[in-house]
Amino acid sequence: MFDHAVAASVALDADREVLLSLRDVGKSYGSTQILRRISFDVGKGEFAVVLGPSGSGKSTLFRCITRLEEPSEGTIHYEGLCVNTLNRRDLAHLRSRIGFVFQQFNLIKRLSVLDNVLTGRLARAPLWRVTCRSFSTADRQLALGCLDAVGMLEFAYRRVDGLSGGQQQRVAIARALAQQSHTIIADEPIASLDPESALQVMQILKRVAHDYGITVLCSLHQVDYALRMADRIIGMQAGRIVVDKPAHDVSAEDTRSIYASLGAG
Numbered sequence: 001m002f003d004h005a006v007a008a009s010v011a012l013d014a015d016r017e018v019l020l021s022l023r024d025v026g027k028s029y030g031s032t033q034i035l036r037r038i039s040f041d042v043g044k045g046e047f048a049v050v051l052g053p054s055g056s057g058k059s060t061l062f063r064c065i066t067r068l069e070e071p072s073e074g075t076i077h078y079e080g081l082c083v084n085t086l087n088r089r090d091l092a093h094l095r096s097r098i099g100f101v102f103q104q105f106n107l108i109k110r111l112s113v114l115d116n117v118l119t120g121r122l123a124r125a126p127l128w129r130v131t132c133r134s135f136s137t138a139d140r141q142l143a144l145g146c147l148d149a150v151g152m153l154e155f156a157y158r159r160v161d162g163l164s165g166g167q168q169q170r171v172a173i174a175r176a177l178a179q180q181s182h183t184i185i186a187d188e189p190i191a192s193l194d195p196e197s198a199l200q201v202m203q204i205l206k207r208v209a210h211d212y213g214i215t216v217l218c219s220l221h222q223v224d225y226a227l228r229m230a231d232r233i234i235g236m237q238a239g240r241i242v243v244d245k246p247a248h249d250v251s252a253e254d255t256r257s258i259y260a261s262l263g264a265g
């Protein structure tokens with residue numbers, strides 16, 4: 001039987017500073033349990049990929065971490081703070097310090113690439129500041145630096161709606177970097193991309209983790225990319241963690257256990 005507490009301590013390198021810590025997190029909708037006793041620690045600069053069949057609870061887990069969904073049980077600590085007990089203001093502050101990247105990019109299409117990245121500086125400011133471009137020179141320089149980091153500097157003044165999916169996702173990552181958050185949560189960031197763009201985005205996420213020390217928690221359906229790129233695999237099956245180990249230690253048997261309900265293997 002999988003021992004969550006042991007796995008959490010084994011999977012995390014001993015010398016890594018813990019950034020995010022979950023203990024026995026559960027989520028139910030009515031009588032339906034979606035997440036069951038989820039426990040793990042994620043370290044600073046770690047690139048962890050969550051794998052699991054559709055409906056296994058990956059997005060729900062990500063939403064519980066910042067209480068976009070209220071966990072039904074368990075505790076979540078982020079940078080030493082107990083997320084469960086944060087008041088509205090502190091919770092908003094926490095969310096502004098975590099960058100989110102989604103399958104659908106979630107960019108403002110009619111704005112330029114640079115203005116989209118600048119929105120990362122204004123997590124809770126009104127849209128008029130964005131549309132009036134009332135940003136400081138320091139903010140602009142930071143945003144341009146973030147675009148450079150994802151290889152999109154030359155597109156800074158283009159409108160987003162003229163970009164490919166892969167380019168848009170790189171802009172979304174630049175926006176998350178502009179928040180200067182210590183963590184990026186990416187929910188299926190490559191699901192709608194062609195293989196080459198998907199690889200580029202995964203390489204950027206890996207670099208973000210390893211070069212900038214930003215923790216990346218990413219859900220994927222592509223097992224091959226996960227095993228190739230991630231430091232660590234957290235495998236979910238019907239709301240439970242069934243695998244939690246360094247990516248290079250994940251066996252075919254582990255993969256089968258994650259996708260067991262689909263009859264994989």
Ligand SMILES: Nc1ncnc2c1ncn2[C@@H]1O[C@H](COP(=O)(O)OP(=O)(O)OP(=O)(O)O)[C@@H](O)[C@H]1O
Nearest residue numbers: 029034052053054055056057058059060061188221
């Ligand atoms: N608001 C809700 N009310 C009731 N059930 C919900 C709600 N949100 C999610 N669920 C259920 O929770 C389960 C987990 O959903 P979730 O979206 O977290 O899965 P997932 O692993 O992200 O799937 P996918 O790979 O398809 O994105 C699903 O069975 C879903 O129907």
Ligand SMILES: [Mg+2]
Nearest residue numbers: 058059060187
């Ligand atoms: Mg999902």
